[in-house]
Amino acid sequence: MHDRPHDQIATALAEGGVASSLVAARQPRRARVWDSIVRSFHWSLVAAIALAAATGYLAGASWIDIHVWAGAAAATLIVGRVVWGFFGTTHARFSDFIVSPKTTLAHARALIAGRSERHRGHNPLGAMMIVALLLVTAALAVTGVLAFGGVLKAGPLAFVMTFAAGWTARQIHEALALMLLGLIGLHIAGAIFESWRTRENLVRAMVDGRKEVRPGDHVSPQRQAQPLLAASVVAVLFAATAVIAWTLSLLPGHGVPVAKVDPVYAKECGACHTAYHPSLLPRASWRALLAGLDNHFGEDASLDPATATRLADYLAANAAETADTLPANRLRLVDAARPFTITATPFWTRRHAGIPDAVFASKAVRGRGNCVACHADAGSGRFYPGNIDVPDEATP
Amino acid sequence: MKLKSISIAVAAALVTASAGALADPARQAILDGYAAKAGTKPSPERGKAFFLAAHGGGKPETASCTSCHGQDPRSAGRTRAGKAIEPMAVSVMPGRFTDPAKVEKWFGRNCNTVLGRACTDAEKADFIAFMASQ
Numbered sequence: 374m375h376d377r378p379h380d381q382i383a384t385a386l387a388e389g390g391v392a393s394s395l396v397a398a399r400q401p402r403r404a405r406v407w408d409s410i411v412r413s414f415h416w417s418l419v420a421a422i423a424l425a426a427a428t429g430y431l432a433g434a435s436w437i438d439i440h441v442w443a444g445a446a447a448a449t450l451i452v453g454r455v456v457w458g459f460f461g462t463t464h465a466r467f468s469d470f471i472v473s474p475k476t477t478l479a480h481a482r483a484l485i486a487g488r489s490e491r492h493r494g495h496n497p498l499g500a501m502m503i504v505a506l507l508l509v510t511a512a513l514a515v516t517g518v519l520a521f522g523g524v525l526k527a528g529p530l531a532f533v534m535t536f537a538a539g540w541t542a543r544q545i546h547e548a549l550a551l552m553l554l555g556l557i558g559l560h561i562a563g564a565i566f567e568s569w570r571t572r573e574n575l576v577r578a579m580v581d582g583r584k585e586v587r588p589g590d591h592v593s594p595q596r597q598a599q600p601l602l603a604a605s606v607v608a609v610l611f612a613a614t615a616v617i618a619w620t621l622s623l624l625p626g627h628g629v630p631v632a633k634v635d636p637v638y639a640k641e642c643g644a645c646h647t648a649y650h651p652s653l654l655p656r657a658s659w660r661a662l663l664a665g666l667d668n669h670f671g672e673d674a675s676l677d678p679a680t681a682t683r684l685a686d687y688l689a690a691n692a693a694e695t696a697d698t699l700p701a702n703r704l705r706l707v708d709a710a711r712p713f714t715i716t717a718t719p720f721w722t723r724r725h726a727g728i729p730d731a732v733f734a735s736k737a738v739r740g741r742g743n744c745v746a747c748h749a750d751a752g753s754g755r756f757y758p759g760n761i762d763v764p765d766e767a768t769p
Numbered sequence: 770m771k772l773k774s775i776s777i778a779v780a781a782a783l784v785t786a787s788a789g790a791l792a793d794p795a796r797q798a799i800l801d802g803y804a805a806k807a808g809t810k811p812s813p814e815r816g817k818a819f820f821l822a823a824h825g826g827g828k829p830e831t832a833s834c835t836s837c838h839g840q841d842p843r844s845a846g847r848t849r850a851g852k853a854i855e856p857m858a859v860s861v862m863p864g865r866f867t868d869p870a871k872v873e874k875w876f877g878r879n880c881n882t883v884l885g886r887a888c889t890d891a892e893k894a895d896f897i898a899f900m901a902s903q
Contacts, residue, residue: 397844408861646850672849673881739851 403583405572406493408462408598412582414454422510422553427693429550432756441521441528447515452505460603463596464494474498483569491571492591493584499567502560509553518596524699525757526626529618536702589677628697630754631656635687641680645672650754651691652698653715655705659688662713671708672716700756716741729769737764795867796859802869807891816869816899819892826885834883843896856867867898 396643407415428440458467462471479498482602483490490496495503522530522537534542557714568575578584587649625631630652637646651659663685676684703720711717725741733741744751746767749760783815804811819844823832830849831837835855838846843861859865866872872877872893888896 462805644847644852667881670849671830671882673878675878739847743851 401585404493404586405582406464406584407579407582407631408465409459409582410457411454411465411598412579414450414457415579418450418454418510419449421450426550426554429732433761435761437525437757438759441517444514444517447510449611451511452610453515454507455713456603456606456610460606460618461596461600462598463593465598466596469593469596469734470495470500472500477501491589492592493586494593502556502563505556506553506560507691509549509556513546513553516542516549520546520761522626526629526755527622527757527759529621531626531629532621532624536628536697536699559729580762580763592732606727626698627702629696630691630696630701632691635684637680637750638687641676642724645674647744647751648742649715651688652696652701652754653704654693654713655707656689656694658707658713659692663688664737696754698755702753727759728763732763732767735764735767735769739766793859793863793867795869796865796897796901797886798870799866800894801867803890803894803897807889809891809893809894811894811898813895813902814901816895816897819895820899824884827881827883828885831882834879836883842900857900859901860903865900872897 385601425440425443425447428436428443434711457465477500480490480497484498505592518528518530519534519542520539521528522532523534523536523541524543525531526534566574575584611687630650634648634650638651642648654662662669663681666676666681693701695701700720704715704718706719708714708717708719715721732738738746744756745760747763748756749762750757791830800811820834820838821840825832837848838857842858843856845856848854856862857865876888876893876896880892
């Protein structure tokens with residue numbers, strides 16, 4: 374249109390009626406389709422999911438807190454969007470874009486046949502994607518909370534979740550995360566395809582909220598938004614969830630050791646090395662260790678019989694079998710040849726594989742056995758990944 | 770000079786304190802006990818040689834007392850697991866060698882670890898005499 378010669382334009386102008394349509398074609402009217410709530414939701418969710426994905430896939434375990442907050446933000450956004458789907462502006466409403474499978478199929482057939490069908494809001498296939506994205510993100514939030522509670526004994530459900538149940542939730546969480554990545558890929562492909570098909574930049578539409586008004590568009594009945602009602606519903610939901618979640622997260626985690634470390638144990642074992650929390654080895658390992666104290670990692674660490682008996686009782690009563698933390702569940706699977714060398718367990722080896730020898734040899738760490746150099750909560754046996762902090766001076 | 774008088778007072782206090790530490794009756798009793806059983810006079814010089822010697826006979830990682838305690842008894846040592854060991858020198862740690870059970874426990878463990886045998890009463894007496902002189 375823009376390179377139409379002037380004389381043709383002049384002719385068109387002379388023809389009156391054509392002229393107005395020509396002007397309209399040069400400057401098509403763009404109507405507000407996506408309101409500011411929908412747009413800010415969309416881009417905030419992009420940011421939250423990007424942060425959650427980056428911390429979940431790329432960053433180390435010590436980023437767990439950022440990951441959880443990103444997930445919480447995504448969940449909050451989803452709830453807000455669902456509420457807006459009932460009380461929002463015309464094209465924000467579920468009733469505007471959720472259609473029957475029959476209609477969706479008809480739309481798909483029309484697409485394949487190359488018939489132009491344009492929806493100003495979400496088209497039926499786009500709507501399916503929106504619902505799928507909302508559902509999968511919500512499921513990620515739910516399984517995330519379950520895994521956080523069971524595996525890491527943190528968050529609102531730590532008080533009730535077993536490690537085993539949490540681990541199952543974690544596996545589902547991972548599968549859902551892959552599914553979400555796939556959906557995001559399809560969503561982007563769909564937006565590009567539809568932009569090409571309808572000759573309109575849909576990404577721009579999600580930025581400024583406007584789409585061209587064209588003859589033959591599917592037009593939706595106008596709906597008045599109820600922002601105050603929506604805000605009230607979201608505020609009540611948010612406040613209630615926050616209070617309940619916060620209160621529950623203060624409860625002691627299921628199977629998290631609470632007994633204070635025996636002072637005699639701490640003194641005797643802590644004289645030469647970290648007094649490893651009793652939940653870090655199973656009973657059989659502690660028994661074997663106590664039976665061999667005369668040659669304990671190359672040193673005589675014999676105890677008088679009374680002390681030995683006291684420590685044997687203490688260790689048996691607080692061994693890995695009595696706890697349900699991640700270290701207790703994983704470290705109880707010991708290396709058969711070295712049943713009480715924690716750093717020889719498959720779990721320990723796997724989890725520390727990426728750490729250079731220089732870090733362990735550094736003055737700030739001094740050996741693989743000095744858990745507390747990096748794990749601030751090692752003494753409690755909890756080893757929450759958010760408490761990992763490798764000392765700066767240890768990093769080569 | 771005010772500064773000078775303070776220095777003298779501090780020095781005097783230190784001398785008194787170390788003299789007091791040296792004269793700790795509990796440690797003296799332990800030392801006398803080992804000396805009596807050994808039938809020899811405790812020798813700080815022999816104790817020093819014993820402390821610094823490479824003994825062998827024990828575990829390969831710990832050939833000498835100094836493997837963990839370090840060359841200087843007035844400085845902290847370090848266990849093989851990386852934990853600091855408070856200095857052995859009585860002048861720095863006045864509480865050293867005053868608890869008979871603790872003394873026996875650590876001679877028992879460490880002589881076996883370093884020498885592969887129990888220490889003699891004479892060796893123990895010399896060792897304490899050396900550390901008391903430090």
